[in-house]
Amino acid sequence: MKDKAGRRPLRSTFRIGLVGLLLPLTLSSTAQTPLRWTSTAQDNGTTSATTASVNAARYVSPTQPRPYLASLSGQTVQPLAAGFDVAAFEKMAEHLTVGQRVPGMAMAIVHNGRVLSARGYGVTDVAAPQPIDAHTVFRLASLSKAFASTLTGLMVQDGSLRWDSKVSQYVPGFQLSDPNATSHVTVADVLSHSVGLQAHNAFDRDIEANGEYYDVARKLAYAPLKCAPGDCYAYQNVAFSLIGDVVFAASGTFYDQAVDRRIFKPLGMNDASMGLAGIQASTRWARPHVRSRNGWVSSTPKPTYYRLPPAAGVNASASDLAQWLIAQTGHRPDVLPAPLLATLHAPVVTTPGEMRGGWRRERIHSASYALGWRVFDYAGHEVVFHAGAVQGYRGLVALVPGQDLGIALVWNSDSSLPSGLLPTILDRAMGLPGQPWVETPADYDLLLAESPGAAPADAPKDSGTSSQRGTASPH
Structure with missing residues (x-):
């Protein structure tokens, strides 16, 4: 079946109506209730957040989530398209x-649980240049959020938390402007914005x-609400970081120590660290x-968003990110079991605002968090997918479950130039017609030269200079 534009719609994984079926459990435990609730109120467009909160009490029946490496229809993983050329991407x-x-x-690029590439390019600091290699550490900014959800999922798995655990039960000082909303906010609501x-x-x-984080977090008590918890999306950094307080209250372990013990060390992410002190203690790290x-100027990383470790606290190298991709694509079940990954990666709330300019406008047909x-x-x-940006650093990570592929890009500047490399790699993996996503013709010509015939000979050569603006989520 095709839509009016002639596109084949994505498989039923993306039907948000299936959220209740996909998100309730990380393991088959009848004690775990689902992530979401359905309201019994008739919403005529005027229902207040308070009314919706009070009526949001009827839970959806749980069901086991889908296996990670297969769709609900049981379709197997597809091979990469013939034109996929890692050497060409490295040269770009x-x-x-x-x-x-x-x-x-x-x-870093991984496929079928194997590292195809994990390399560095350029220099750590234009003022005192050292070559970047596979073990040079970068600040990950909002790529850190997936570490927070993964740690939480591990705690759900071992029974320390539940996806529907109420934040107020673990963080007594947490308040929103509506007391009923405060009492309904769950762990899953925080992690899905x-x-x-x-x-x-x-x-x-x-x-x-x-x-300071705790001073700012208290201001959530005065922030206007748009909807009942769980009913709408608004990207957050301060509110997202509440999960760090929940982790500490539920485990007695500081958040950064828990990430190190349960994710970095088991996965062999040997260069990874948390916080400003962590990156500065690295053997080699990329300055922002x-x-x-007069061109690029290096500086010292700002401590500001490091004060929100769950939202933006992780530092890692290409070598680390390769291991992270391998785990997130299901090849480290000893650390991250497939049912847990299925839960982490299943859509919760629609985000149509993500289908904006550049490659997103052209390629993305629907978007969710x-x-x-x-x-x-x-x-x-x-x-x-996720993107991250904080002053002097940017990054992108993408997983393609249908092809068992993982890609991570990080760079130490505010430039948007490298952003186009991600859709270039995705297009090549999927066998889509080549597009000049990278912002200058030279890069596109380079890719065509590396893989003759991979794109139409008359493909456009000028890509403009603003097509990739705004591709990284703020901070």
Whole structure:
């Protein structure tokens, strides 16, 4: 079946009506209740958040989530398209650092549980250049959110938490402007940005002004609400970081220590760390860079968003990210079992605002947020995705379950140039017609030269200079 535009719709994985079927359990335990509730109120567009909260008490029946490496229809993993050429992608990454177009970057690509590439390109610091390699550490910004949801899932798995655990039970000081909403916010609501706040990125400016997390978090009590918890999406950093308080209260272990013990060490992420002290203690790490009239200028990482470890606290290298991708694509079941991954990656709430300019406008047919991850219909293929940006650093991660593929890109500048490399790799993996997603013709020509015939000979050569703006989620 095709839609009016002639596209094949994504498989039923993306039907948000199936959320209650996909998200209730990480293991087959009858004690675990589902993530979401359905309201008994008739919503005529005027129902208040309070009324919706009071009536949001009838839970959906649980069911086991789908296996990670297969769809609900049982379709097997598909091979990569014939034109997939890792060497070409590596040359494109290297070319992006020529002439300090970007100071430096790192890329990891994994497939079928194997590392195809994990390398660094360019330099750590234009003022005191050292070559970036596979073990050079970058700040991950919002790519950290998937670590928070994964840690939470491990605690659900061992019975320390439940997806429907109420945040107020673990964080007594937590308050929203509506007491009923406060009492209904769950762990899953926090991790899916479905707390109910009206504003996106609420109180981020306070964090950027060097506010301390606990002082800023108290301001959530005065933030306007748009909906009942679980009923709408608004991307958050401060509210998302409540999960760190929940982890500490439920386990007695500080959040950064729990991530290290349950994720970094078991997965062999030997360069990974948390926080400003963590990156500065690294053997080699990439300094952040910002533009000046004279080109790139390196600086010291700001501590601001490091004060929100679940939202933006992780540092990692290409080597680390390769192991992370292998685990997130289901090849480390000893650490991250397939049912847990299925829960983390299943859509929770729609995010149509993500289908915006550049490659997203052209390729994404639907968008949702899961638990610490975004989920896209990318030209008919499911892609689990996240982006991150904080001053002087950017990054993108994508998983393609249907092809057992994982890609991670990180770079140490505010440039948007490397963003186009991700859809370039995805298109090639899926056998889609080539597009000049990278912002300059030279990169596109390089890719065509590496893989003759992979794209139409008359493919456009000028990509413009603004097509990739806004591809990274803020902070």
